[in-house]
Amino acid sequence: MASELINRRHETDQPTADAYYPKPIKPWFTVTRPMRYMLREQRLIFVLVGIAIATLVFTIFPRSTQSTPYSDPFSGYGIRPDESYVPAIQAQRKPSLEYLNRIGATGGKIPLGLKRKGLRVVVTGGAGFVGSHLVDRLMARGDTVIVVDNFFTGRKENVMHHFSNPNFEMIRHDVVEPILLEVDQIYHLACPASPVHYKFNPVKTIKTNVVGTLNMLGLAKRVGARFLLTSTSEVYGDPLQHPQVETYWGNVNPIGVRSCYDEGKRTAETLTMDYHRGANVEVRIARIFNTYGPRMCIDDGRVVSNFVAQALRKEPLTVYGDGKQTRSFQFVSDLVEGLMRLMEGEHVGPFNLGNPGEFTMLELAKVVQETIDPNANIEFRPNTEDDPHKRKPDITKAKELLGWEPKVSLRQGLPLMVKDFRQRVFGDQKEGSSAAATTTKTTSA
Amino acid sequence: MASELINRRHETDQPTADAYYPKPIKPWFTVTRPMRYMLREQRLIFVLVGIAIATLVFTIFPRSTQSTPYSDPFSGYGIRPDESYVPAIQAQRKPSLEYLNRIGATGGKIPLGLKRKGLRVVVTGGAGFVGSHLVDRLMARGDTVIVVDNFFTGRKENVMHHFSNPNFEMIRHDVVEPILLEVDQIYHLACPASPVHYKFNPVKTIKTNVVGTLNMLGLAKRVGARFLLTSTSEVYGDPLQHPQVETYWGNVNPIGVRSCYDEGKRTAETLTMDYHRGANVEVRIARIFNTYGPRMCIDDGRVVSNFVAQALRKEPLTVYGDGKQTRSFQFVSDLVEGLMRLMEGEHVGPFNLGNPGEFTMLELAKVVQETIDPNANIEFRPNTEDDPHKRKPDITKAKELLGWEPKVSLRQGLPLMVKDFRQRVFGDQKEGSSAAATTTKTTSA
Numbered sequence: 001m002a003s004e005l006i007n008r009r010h011e012t013d014q015p016t017a018d019a020y021y022p023k024p025i026k027p028w029f030t031v032t033r034p035m036r037y038m039l040r041e042q043r044l045i046f047v048l049v050g051i052a053i054a055t056l057v058f059t060i061f062p063r064s065t066q067s068t069p070y071s072d073p074f075s076g077y078g079i080r081p082d083e084s085y086v087p088a089i090q091a092q093r094k095p096s097l098e099y100l101n102r103i104g105a106t107g108g109k110i111p112l113g114l115k116r117k118g119l120r121v122v123v124t125g126g127a128g129f130v131g132s133h134l135v136d137r138l139m140a141r142g143d144t145v146i147v148v149d150n151f152f153t154g155r156k157e158n159v160m161h162h163f164s165n166p167n168f169e170m171i172r173h174d175v176v177e178p179i180l181l182e183v184d185q186i187y188h189l190a191c192p193a194s195p196v197h198y199k200f201n202p203v204k205t206i207k208t209n210v211v212g213t214l215n216m217l218g219l220a221k222r223v224g225a226r227f228l229l230t231s232t233s234e235v236y237g238d239p240l241q242h243p244q245v246e247t248y249w250g251n252v253n254p255i256g257v258r259s260c261y262d263e264g265k266r267t268a269e270t271l272t273m274d275y276h277r278g279a280n281v282e283v284r285i286a287r288i289f290n291t292y293g294p295r296m297c298i299d300d301g302r303v304v305s306n307f308v309a310q311a312l313r314k315e316p317l318t319v320y321g322d323g324k325q326t327r328s329f330q331f332v333s334d335l336v337e338g339l340m341r342l343m344e345g346e347h348v349g350p351f352n353l354g355n356p357g358e359f360t361m362l363e364l365a366k367v368v369q370e371t372i373d374p375n376a377n378i379e380f381r382p383n384t385e386d387d388p389h390k391r392k393p394d395i396t397k398a399k400e401l402l403g404w405e406p407k408v409s410l411r412q413g414l415p416l417m418v419k420d421f422r423q424r425v426f427g428d429q430k431e432g433s434s435a436a437a438t439t440t441k442t443t444s445a
Numbered sequence: 446m447a448s449e450l451i452n453r454r455h456e457t458d459q460p461t462a463d464a465y466y467p468k469p470i471k472p473w474f475t476v477t478r479p480m481r482y483m484l485r486e487q488r489l490i491f492v493l494v495g496i497a498i499a500t501l502v503f504t505i506f507p508r509s510t511q512s513t514p515y516s517d518p519f520s521g522y523g524i525r526p527d528e529s530y531v532p533a534i535q536a537q538r539k540p541s542l543e544y545l546n547r548i549g550a551t552g553g554k555i556p557l558g559l560k561r562k563g564l565r566v567v568v569t570g571g572a573g574f575v576g577s578h579l580v581d582r583l584m585a586r587g588d589t590v591i592v593v594d595n596f597f598t599g600r601k602e603n604v605m606h607h608f609s610n611p612n613f614e615m616i617r618h619d620v621v622e623p624i625l626l627e628v629d630q631i632y633h634l635a636c637p638a639s640p641v642h643y644k645f646n647p648v649k650t651i652k653t654n655v656v657g658t659l660n661m662l663g664l665a666k667r668v669g670a671r672f673l674l675t676s677t678s679e680v681y682g683d684p685l686q687h688p689q690v691e692t693y694w695g696n697v698n699p700i701g702v703r704s705c706y707d708e709g710k711r712t713a714e715t716l717t718m719d720y721h722r723g724a725n726v727e728v729r730i731a732r733i734f735n736t737y738g739p740r741m742c743i744d745d746g747r748v749v750s751n752f753v754a755q756a757l758r759k760e761p762l763t764v765y766g767d768g769k770q771t772r773s774f775q776f777v778s779d780l781v782e783g784l785m786r787l788m789e790g791e792h793v794g795p796f797n798l799g800n801p802g803e804f805t806m807l808e809l810a811k812v813v814q815e816t817i818d819p820n821a822n823i824e825f826r827p828n829t830e831d832d833p834h835k836r837k838p839d840i841t842k843a844k845e846l847l848g849w850e851p852k853v854s855l856r857q858g859l860p861l862m863v864k865d866f867r868q869r870v871f872g873d874q875k876e877g878s879s880a881a882a883t884t885t886k887t888t889s890a
Contacts, residue, residue: 202719203659206712210655214648235699253694254680254711255718255730255795263708263715266699267651270708273700274647285700350700 118142118167120182124175124216125189127154129296130230130288133336134187135159139168146181150174153192158295175212176204182223185343188216189230191265195258195384196301202260209264210271217275220283228284228343229272231350233391234262235287243392246287246350256386269350276348284342289354289393293332293413294420304329307365308418311372312425321383323362328392330355331413334406341402354393355406364410371414563587563612565627569620569661570634572599574741575675575733578781579632580604584613591626595619598637603740620657621649627668630788633661634675636710640703640829641746647705654709655716662720665728673729673788674717676795678836679707680732688837691732691795701831714795721793729787734799734838738777738858739865749774752810753863756817757870766828768807773837775800776858779851786847799838800851809855816859 121138125131126147131154138145139162147159147170162168173179175190191208192198198205213229220227236244237252252262275281292304299309307317330353338353359367362378369376398404566583570576571592576599583590584607592604592615607613618624620635636653637643643650658674665672681689682697697707720726737749744754752762775798783798804812807823814821843849 202723203716206655206716206719207659210651210712214652237694249682249696249698251694251696252711254714257722259711259715260719263712266697266704267655267708267712269699270704271648271651274651274705277702278647 118144119184120144120146121185121187122146122148122181122183123187123189124148124212125154125191125230126187127151127156127159127170128189128193129158129293130193130291130332130335131187131189132158132295133293133332134189134339135162135168137336137340139165143167145169146171146183148173148175148179148181148190150190153194153197153297153300155295155297174208175215176207178215178218180222181219183219183225186216186220186225186227187230187339187343188213188227191230191261193232193261194297194300194302195261196299197297198261199257202257205260206264209261209268213268213271217271217281217283221275221279221281226282226284226343227272227275228286228339229268230339231265231269231285231287232261233287233289233352233354233393234258234388235266235269236388236391237262238386238388239390242390243356243394244352245394246352246397253386257384258386283348284345285348285350286339286342286353287350287393288335289352289391290327290329291332291335291354292329293417295332296417296421298421298424303327303361303364304414304417305421307368308372308414308421309425311368311376312418312421314373314376316377316379317365317368318379318381319361319365320381320387321361323365323378323380324360325383325387326358326360326390326392327364328355328358329364329410329413330406331408331410331416334408338398338402338404338406341404342398345402347401351398351402352393352395353398353404354395355410356393356395357406357410358390358392359410367410367414371411371418563589564629565589565591566630566632567591567593567626567628568632568634569593569657570599570636570675571632572596572601572604572615573634573638574603574738575736575777575780576632576634577603577740578738578777579634579784580607580613582781582785584610588612590614591616591628593618593620593624593626593635595635598639598642598742598745600740600742619653620660621652623660623663625667626664628664628670631661631665631670631672632675632784632788633658633672636675636706638677638706639742639745639747640706641744642742643706644702647702650705651709654706654713658713658716662716662726662728666720666724666726671727671729671788672717672720673731673784674713675784676710676714676730676732677706678732678734678797678799678838679703679833680711680714681833681836682707683831683833684835687835688801688839689797690839691797691842698831702829703831728793729790730793730795731784731787731798732795732838733780734797734836735772735774736777736780736799737774738862740777741862741866743866743869748772748806748809749813749859749862750866752813753817753859753866754870756813756821757863757867759818759821761822761824762810762813763824763826764806764810765826765832766806768810768823768825769805770828770832771803771805771835771837772809773800773803774809774855774858775851776853776855776861779853783843783847783849783851786849787843790847792846796843796847797838797840798843798849799840800855801838801840802851802855803835803837804855812855812859816856816863 118141119138121143123131123135123138123145126135126145127149131147131149135145135147144167145162147168149170149172151172156170159168159170163170171179175188190212192200192205217227219225233244235252236248236250239248240251241248250266252266253259254263269285272283272285276283290302290304292302296302296305298305310317334355335353338351342349342351342353365376365378395405563586564583566588568576568580568583568590571580571590572594576592576594580590580592589612590607592613594615594617596617601615604613604615608615616624620633635657637645637650662672664670678689680697681693681695684693685696686693695707695711697711698704699708714730717728717730721728735747735749737747741747741750743750755762779800780798783796787794787796787798810821810823840850
């Protein structure tokens with residue numbers, strides 16, 4: 001049977017001379033001239049080879065193609081951070097080998113097979129004013145970002161634009177309770193930062209600062225993560241030294257109405273250094289001076305947000321005391337840049353992160369008047385207890401060791417904040433016209 | 446049947462004339478002449494009435510007859526606290542009606558029928574050096590005393606003499622865990638106080654100070670107890686003001702090796718004031734300066750105990766730095782008197798409790814040489830980090846508002862401590878002879 005099959009096949013192979021074959025139907029694709037050109041000399045194959053190469057490149061060196069484009073809060077405002085403003089990534093000194101080992105970039109402590117793209121970063125207080133801008137930068141860098149927030153002062157609106165991104169997670173959690181997360185970096189920002197909020201429940205403010213920091217330091221120790229504490233210029237209290245340098249021990253009332261925040265943050269620094277000295281945890285401490293920018297709480301009682309909201313609402317600008325007390329105001333993007341350089345750098349700190357540009361309350365009011373409403377009145381009120389008289393950072397250490405200094409002046413940054421506040425205060429879209437009118441008036445700082 | 450029974454009984458009642466009756470046996474008790482005297486004229490009844498009256502008196506006005514006699518650590522030392530030294534009880538100003546109501550002395554918030562003798566007082570750290578002397582005084586006053594201690598630095602030997610007393614209880618418990626106790630007063634002393642001990646585990650020192658104080662304040666709030674925090678002169682850090690008055694905010698390093706204790710106690714003060722302002726808890730704050738006396742830990746690294754132990758062991762007295770740094774030394778009985786006046790009084794504080802008698806380390810060494818061994822050598826060693834240069838309390842406030850000031854001078858108190866240390870260092874009984882030899886040498890302060 002088998003040989004018969006073979007024979008048959010032979011027969012079909014030879015064409016017989018006189019059999020009638022209708023004119024052959026052209027192949028299913030009518031081969032136009034270019035198509036014929038393509039098929040000759042294996043040109044199509046080479047196209048396929050090219051595709052293969054490109055696919056290979058993209059799988060090995062992923063670009064953050066999937067994450068939604070980072071919505072730069074400064075785009076369209078006619079302001080670009082200065083060219084010399086080298087984003088943290090390029091300026092990144094080579095992280096210590098020991099740290100890289102731990103995060104597995106050089107195949108260190110990470111179990112075999114757990115290849116990972118980017119860093120796993122948790123930001124406590126990540127739905128807050130500063131936290132959400134930090135999250136934007138980390139997402140833009142391609143990290144996996146976990147926001148932990150109890151939404152006491154944080155707002156979902158600040159991070160909603162990341163919700164569709166698989167690299168982004170949000171956990172509603174209060175840091176006074178422990179949490180287990182496998183991460184490489186911990187930015188610990190969670191704490192109410194404005195006097196109105198931290199005085200609201202002082203005992204809780206202390207718990208957040210002390211027990212919250214204990215929990216996150218315990219996590220850092222357990223998973224070998226690098227830990228950054230956002231401390232505050234309030235650790236200097238009502239300073240007797242001016243400007244304040246990091247080695248200054250401060251002049252803080254331990255039993256006043258602000259003590260829950262000042263002492264809470266000082267004790268958080270103490271814990272951070274004790275975990276570093278005693279348990280070898282990699283820590284970083286940033287002392288943040290007054291910061292302003294888009295997404296600030298509108299009514300959190302801080303002077304910049306107060307003045308802007310009042311000017312927009314045509315209310316008098318309330319100045320507490322004689323208005324001669326000074327503060328220095330840094331724009332939020334400068335701060336975030338400083339935090340990331342501190343985290344990626346090799347120095348523990350503490351580091352002052354602030355803008356040395358010092359303003360009295362009355363000078364600030366004047367800038368707000370120029371920016372929003374020249375006719376805004378000023379109303380004086382009695383000052384609050386323990387309100388510091390002067391506050392100005394000495395940022396020599398950050399300049400030298402982190403290569404960082406603020407770039408955005410008050411007159412550059414304030415309009416960005418006003419735009420955001422206007423949308424939120426009035427929710428209207430017509431800000432375009434009045435914003436254009438305002439920009440022409442801004443004089444350089 | 447019934448009437449028959451009645452008849453029979455009649456018969457037995459009448460003696461029949463001719464029946465033989467043996468001579469009657471004298472009653473079971475042979476009634477001697479005094480006994481017969483007693484039984485006549487209801488004299489015995491009056492004895493019983495007298496007994497009833499005395500019993501009544503004792504039940505209404507109990508005297509602390511049951512508690513073992515308070516073993517006065519100063520008895521037999523030929524030193525009596527000065528006559529003007531009015532113990533806290535007599536000097537006790539009338540506690541506020543609102544406080545008395547709560548503790549039920551005037552039948553206030555206490556449920557009906559729960560009559561109680563004396564106060565229910567918990568002393569955290571009650572097995573420690575200062576705590577155990579406080580416990581002695583409270584027991585002597587007839588209070589129900591509960592000692593809560595984790596025995597990290599506390600010692601059972603300090604309170605063993607109370608073990609047989611029903612008014613005394615001891616609970617092995619760490620205040621970083623909550624505890625539920627129905628009490629009227631809380632003396633919160635629990636915390637390692639010597640640098641050697643609190644630096645041993647700095648993170649635990651902070652937990653004890655912050656979480657421990659949170660737990661005890663929470664208890665005070667729940668049961669309506671009055672809460673006294675023993676804070677410390679260390680809240681002044683390395684003071685830039687001299688002497689230190691309570692309104693001075695201090696000069697404290699927040700990130701040094703002593704910070705766990707300094708910042709921990711400052712935050713404990715903050716919490717105490719926030720519970721007072723926010724939750725109306727009755728609080729008291731004492732800032733304790735250097736204290737010495739019997740039952741001090743022998744090797745806790747504090748200067749007085751160091752010098753005494755070294756002199757007894759014929760070792761050189763180690764002076765850190767140049768020896769010119771000053772401290773002021775108060776005897777433990779003075780401190781305990783101050784604490785009780787503060788608790789019973791009507792002022793929140795903080796109050797400095799210390800002895801303004803200021804000594805340099807070298808002067809102290811000289812007194813120790815005079816007291817124990819004139820030939821003891823002095824050995825200089827590098828100073829420890831952040832060691833305060835000067836420390837002297839301003840106690841004007843305690844004098845005026847508590848009617849308190851220290852009574853025992855260094856030269857009066859030191860021999861008492863030496864006696865105790867000698868027993869513990871050598872455990873021998875022959876201290877009697879050498880003690881007599883030493884007492885003749887002591888010159889008045």
